Structure formats: C-alpha cells, structure tokens
Amino acid sequence: MASASDRSYTRRDTVLFFVCVGLSVVALVTPTRIGLALADALRETALAPLVWLQARAEEGRTSRVRFREVTAQRDSSAYLAQGLPSLLAENERLRQLLSLRRRLSSSYVAAEVLHQSTATDGRTLLLSAGSSQGVSPFDPVVSPEGLIGVVLSTAERTSIAMTWAHPEFRVSAFTVTGNAAGVVAPSLSAVSGEGALEFRGVPYRDSVPPGSLVLSSGLGGVYPKGIPVGTVTGLVREQAGWERVYRLLPAANPGSVGHVLVLIAPPSSDLAAAFPSDSLLKAQRLDSLLRARLADSLAQAARDAAAARRDSLARVRRRAAPADSAAASATPAAPAPPPPAPVRGDSAR
Amino acid sequence: MMPTRASRIQVVLVLFLMLVLQFYVRPRLWGPRVSPDFLFLGLMLVALRSSPGIAALAGFLVGLAGDALTPARFGAGMLANTVVGYFASWGRAVFFADNILVNAAFVGVGLWVRDLLTLLLSGAGDRPLLAELTVYSPLEALATAAFALLVLLASRQWFSVRLEA
Numbered sequence: 001m002a003s004a005s006d007r008s009y010t011r012r013d014t015v016l017f018f019v020c021v022g023l024s025v026v027a028l029v030t031p032t033r034i035g036l037a038l039a040d041a042l043r044e045t046a047l048a049p050l051v052w053l054q055a056r057a058e059e060g061r062t063s064r065v066r067f068r069e070v071t072a073q074r075d076s077s078a079y080l081a082q083g084l085p086s087l088l089a090e091n092e093r094l095r096q097l098l099s100l101r102r103r104l105s106s107s108y109v110a111a112e113v114l115h116q117s118t119a120t121d122g123r124t125l126l127l128s129a130g131s132s133q134g135v136s137p138f139d140p141v142v143s144p145e146g147l148i149g150v151v152l153s154t155a156e157r158t159s160i161a162m163t164w165a166h167p168e169f170r171v172s173a174f175t176v177t178g179n180a181a182g183v184v185a186p187s188l189s190a191v192s193g194e195g196a197l198e199f200r201g202v203p204y205r206d207s208v209p210p211g212s213l214v215l216s217s218g219l220g221g222v223y224p225k226g227i228p229v230g231t232v233t234g235l236v237r238e239q240a241g242w243e244r245v246y247r248l249l250p251a252a253n254p255g256s257v258g259h260v261l262v263l264i265a266p267p268s269s270d271l272a273a274a275f276p277s278d279s280l281l282k283a284q285r286l287d288s289l290l291r292a293r294l295a296d297s298l299a300q301a302a303r304d305a306a307a308a309r310r311d312s313l314a315r316v317r318r319r320a321a322p323a324d325s326a327a328a329s330a331t332p333a334a335p336a337p338p339p340p341a342p343v344r345g346d347s348a349r
Numbered sequence: 350m351m352p353t354r355a356s357r358i359q360v361v362l363v364l365f366l367m368l369v370l371q372f373y374v375r376p377r378l379w380g381p382r383v384s385p386d387f388l389f390l391g392l393m394l395v396a397l398r399s400s401p402g403i404a405a406l407a408g409f410l411v412g413l414a415g416d417a418l419t420p421a422r423f424g425a426g427m428l429a430n431t432v433v434g435y436f437a438s439w440g441r442a443v444f445f446a447d448n449i450l451v452n453a454a455f456v457g458v459g460l461w462v463r464d465l466l467t468l469l470l471s472g473a474g475d476r477p478l479l480a481e482l483t484v485y486s487p488l489e490a491l492a493t494a495a496f497a498l499l500v501l502l503a504s505r506q507w508f509s510v511r512l513e514a
Contacts, residue, residue, distance in 0.1 A: 056373070
C-alpha cells in the first residue's frame with residue numbers, strides 16, 4: 001500500500017502534468033499574432049544566449065564551407081565586372097531610347113539560417129538578423145538559388161521567416177516566357193519529404209511545357225519581380241476545363257539552406273515609380289494623346305502646304321498658258337519662257 | 350533512493366553540456382534534419398532520473414524553447430514534449446529495466462513519438478507527414494539514440510543504468 005508521502009508525490013506529478021498540458025493547449029489556441037510576439041520576446045530574453053551561440057556556430061560552419069565557393073565566385077565576378085561599365089552605359093542608353101524607367105535596386109541584409117531540431121523546421125526559419133539590421137515583416141527572403149519565403153515576425157536581433165513550405169505561403173508568378181501567369185502555393189500532397197510547389201490558376205488555354213522556369217511577377221507588392229520560384233515538372237490536375245495546375249520543382253530548398261538574403265526596402269523608397277498609379281497612367285495617356293494630336297496637326301499642315309503648292313503651280317501654269325499661245329501665234333520661232341521658280345510649301349501658306 | 354547533491358550537480362553539468370552541443374556543435378554537424386537532437390536527449394535524461402511531474406515540466410520548457418525558435422505552430426512542441434516527458438518517466442518506472450541499450454532505444458522511440466505528435470498538432474499534410482515519419486524522424490532518432498548510448502556509457506553511474514543486458 002502506498003504511503004501518504006508517495007500519494008502526495010503522485011498527486012504533485014499529476015497536477016504538474018495537467019498544468020503543463022493546459023498551458024500548452026492555451027498556447028495552441030492562442031491567436032498566431034500573440035504566439036509570434038511571445039516567441040519574439042523569449043528569443044530576445046531567455047533564449048538570447050543560446051541563439052547567439054548558434055549564430056556563431058552557423059557563421060563558423062558556413063564561412064568554412066563557403067570559403068572556396070566565394071573565392072571562385074569573386075574571381076568570376078571580377079572578370080565579369082571588367083565589362084560592366086560599358087554594359088551599364090549601353091543599358092542606360094537603350095532604356096532612354098525606349099523611355100523605360102531606371103530599374104529598382106533594393107537593399108538586402110545577409111543572415112544565417114539557424115536550423116532547429118523540430119520536425120516543423122523548414123516551414124519557418126529562424127534568421128540571425130532582426131529589426132536592428134532593418135529587417136521588417138513582409139520582407140522577401142531569397143537564396144542564390146531562388147525564393148525562400150517572407151519574413152513573418154521580427155525581434156531586435158532575430159526574425160522568423162515563413163518559407164514556401166508553409167501552408168499559408170502564396171506568391172504571384174509567371175513563366176519566364178511570359179505565356180502564363182498564376183499563383184504559386186505549396187503542394188500539401190507532395191510525394192517527397194522535401195515538398196513541392198503548385199502553379200495554380202493558369203488559364204486553361206495556356207499550356208506550360210515541363211522545364212519552364214517560373215518567376216515571381218511582382219504583383220501584390222511583397223516579392224519583387226523576377227525571383228526564380230521553381231521549374232515546371234508536370235501537370236497536376238485540370239479543373240473543370242477552366243484552370244490548369246502544374247507541379248513545380250522549387251528553386252531553393254529551405255531545409256538545407258544555410259545563408260539567405262533578406263531584401264529590405266529603404267524607408268524613403270517610392271515604389272510608385274516602378275508601379276505606375278492610375279493618375280500616372282492617365283497622365284501618360286494624356287501625353288500620348290497630345291503627341292498624337294500634335295502629329296496629326298503637323299501632318300495636316302504638310303497636307304495643306306502640298307495642296308497650296310499644287311494650287312500655286314496650277315495658277316502659274318494657267319497664267320502662262322494664254323501668253324504662250326498668243327506668242328506662238330505671233331512669233332512661232334520665239335524661245336520658250338523660263339520655267340517658273342519653285343514655290344516652297346511653307347511660303348505658299 | 351534520493352539523489353545526492355553531488356550527483357545532482359553532475360546531472361546539471363550533463364544537461365548544460367547538452368545545451369552547448371545543441372546550439373554550438375549541432376549546427377556544425379551534417380544535415381540539420383538528421384543530426385542528433387541533444388535537447389531532447391537532455392529531456393530524456395531528466396526523465397530517466399526524475400519523477401513524471403518534473404519530466405513533464407522539463408518537456409514543457411524544452412517545447413517552449415523549440416516553439417520560440419521555430420513557431421510554425423506555437424504550442425505544438427510544448428504539448429508534444431510535455432506528453433513524451435511525462436510518459437517517458439512514468440513508463441521507465443513501470444516497464445523498463447535500467448539497461449543501457451533499452452534506455453538508448455527508449456530515447457529513439459521517444460523522439461519519433463515526439464515528432465509524430467508535433468506534426469499532427471501542427472497540421473502537416475498527409476504525405477509530408479508520412480515522409481517525415483518514415484525517413485527523417487527515424488534517421489534523427491537513430492542518431493540521437495546512438496549518441497544517447499555514448500552519453501549513458503560515459504555517465505552511467507550518475508544515471509543509475511546497468512551495462513549488462
């Protein structure tokens with residue numbers, strides 16, 4: 001028979017267990033916003049030394065692993081950079097010729113990915129850069145291979161990124177050939193553990209061949225245009241003859257990436273220059289109309305001038321014709337009169 | 350038998366070592382998804398020595414740290430680690446002998462169950478869950494169990510486990 005002390009020991013265990021389970025359930029049903037805020041606060045206080053330790057370890061590992069790669073890339077870049085000024089000048093000339101605006105150049109913050117041992121690592125990533133480095137929520141996260149995801153929440157020195165493997169991830173995209181546009185979302189029925197993406201909402205009339213590269217379209221204002229998202233590997237399904245859904249092989253793998261770039265927008269940047277508003281488009285249309293009208297008026301002036309010239313020539317000929325006939329009847333051997341002087345159209349006006 | 354003050358300090362040292370291994374050595378090892386989970390190993394070592402209530406509390410704290418670092422679904426890790434910690438301690442007292450191999454296997458199975466609960470609670474899709482539970486979790490469990498064997502061999506007297514089968 002259990003003694004009184006043993007019973008109280010068991011009761012204490014049971015109470016502790018249920019308290020912990022209760023707190024966990026409360027955390028589970030807590031709104032995401034509060035959960036993320038709590039996680040940020042914990043990372044900045046109690047877990048800060050551990051995060052710092054892991055960040056140093058990641059830096060050490062990635063710097064060792066990437067040293068040779070970076071050296072090779074630097075050499076290649078240095079070689080390519082020799083021709084860069086002439087290319088930039090040519091690009092600027094061509095953009096001016098086509099009346100295109102200057103391309104947007106966004107700043108970035110480099111960050112290490114601090115992988116965790118939990119099974120959900122890969123859906124969200126802990127990054128070693130936070131608000132003190134300029135990172136803010138909804139900043140895109142990319143790796144050299146392509147799109148990784150978007151920043152979900154930030155603390156002072158760390159941030160949480162939602163990767164494309166997260167069920168709530170979406171990005172507007174188009175094929176590199178420009179023949180199809182849609183929305184990329186994670187495939188929850190992926191066969192492999194690495195996950196896959198789906199290119200949804202492609203109109204039924206547009207077919208995308210396997211191997212096509214899919215890029216972010218820039219619509220929505222979160223992801224810049226042109227970041228590689230994935231490569232089409234096949235058709236997943238067709239929905240009622242109005243939509244095709246394609247499977248994508250992701251360009252970047254969040255489960256194994258060790259170093260990422262967070263694209264940050266400077267506070268003073270004005271995206272309106274890159275994405276013309278309605279008023280700007282209206283102004284452009286008015287400008288085009290004015291130009292068209294001006295061109296029309298010039299053409300009309302040219303037409304009027306030509307007509308005036310024809311009239312003038314005809315009058316000269318009419319005046320010259322009776323005189324010629326009279327002279328011919330009086331003195332047939334007289335020399336022909338000199339040809340009329342040419343009349344300029346603008347002077348005829 | 351109540352643990353002495355010296356053995357308590359030794360266990361705390363082992364747990365501190367697990368923390369350092371988790372956050373400083375683990376990132377330098379091979380693939381992050383199949384490296385040993387030293388934090389979970391620390392939890393299981395606590396479960397080996399402590400009462401179920403203390404193990405549940407330790408599991409809650411380990412889960413809280415995990416959820417703060419990867420908040421895919423805040424609370425899922427807490428609940429999974431609490432349940433595994435409690436039942437590991439309770440199960441060891443009721444079913445398992447103080448055998449080193451059994452304890453190492455116990456760690457591996459515990460990690461797999463922890464991953465199963467975390468994935469179920471965080472709402473993973475069917476096939477990713479299947480791939481995780483059949484490929485990555487077993488590999489991580491195997492690596493963790495192998496390391497648990499080493500730790501228990503090195504500190505078997507502190508954790509009161511036997512070498513013979």
